[in-house]
């Protein structure tokens with residue numbers, strides 16, 4: 001509500017409480033997939049009387065935790081939720097019913113739920129019960145919070161097969177993968193093996209990325225001198241590591257206790273490296289290519305994949321090309337390190353030659369993270 005160019009206090013507060021919901025939701029980063037991150041606060045007489053977030057798929061939704069926290073104070077209170085309350089029986093009962101039962105008088109929603117099972121039906125149910133509903137507060141922030149999950153909901157195609165596994169088809173049918181690619185450059189445009197100091201530490205952009213993504217695809221040439229890619233955020237969920245093996249000698253160094261690793265190798269490398277004897281979980285392909293790797297991710301229930309060009313650029317060049325050709329690359333993250341680099345073998349990426357003349361990134365964002373300039377942008381809208 002706008003009056004004389006001034007926003008009234010109450011709507012300013014709406015934004016404040018939804019931002020608090022997002023803050024709460026973020027506590028579960030890395031743990032909710034294939035579900036979204038959701039936060040909820042219950043406010044009465046200008047005071048927060050209950051807070052909650054969705055901790056993990058299969059566990060109660062954010063609203064349930066916040067209502068429990070508020071107890072009887074929820075009556076006649078306003079509930080703020082970063083995502084529209086659900087109105088379906090999934091792994092858990094509908095949150096709309098819980099809100100109605102608790103007798104809240106108003107619900108403020110950050111964004112409508114793109115999940116076709118919910119899609120505005122939650123809002124309608126609350127309104128039918130006489131609850132005042134406001135939709136679309138801090139919507140951009142709420143969308144960004146769950147960009148990989150929203151993508152999956154809007155574009156997920158029925159999952160039909162995995163060429164590697166025999167599995168029953170009793171899987172969620174709506175999972176679309178969100179793939180991003182990342183690499184580091186020197187200021188003179190050469191690809192760099194290493195990441196900037198600090199970005200791999202807790203709070204650095206790389207550590208945070210690892211926490212957010214379900215899986216990371218790495219080149220097998222990543223040598224001993226690089227530390228294993230592990231998120232340093234306290235209590236972080238570690239992504240599944242998918243190692244594309246190009247060099248038989250080096251990839252075992254990637255296997256640590258912190259996270260599970262699967263190696264994809266072609267026949268020659270697999271034989272040379274004697275993968276079977278080393279008890280490495282390995283998938284042997286005639287030729288390394290994107291489709292079986294992504295199919296396998298889907299059939300393992302993974303939704304967001306980080307294609308990390310750390311190590312040798314050449315090794316993953318074909319995979320990046322395929323992600324663009326097949327329209328599965330959503331986002332690119334580039335780290336520019338403050339070095340001029342003329343070292344031996346310094347190279348630039350030529351991967352897209354002949355494929356596209358120019359790709360334009362949209363919705364750019366940038367930040368300085370520990371002496372590195374990090375730029376990210378989207379290939380799709």
Ligand code: AOF
Nearest residue numbers: 038054061062084085086090091092115
């Ligand atoms: C909410 N609050 O905290 C979450 C919601 O299998 P279920 O029962 O967990 O349902 C998952 C779906 O419910 C998910 O895809 C999304 O549409 C919604 N998630 N909704 O109101 C929450 N996590």
Ligand code: ZN
Nearest residue numbers: 061085086095
């Ligand atoms: Zn719910």
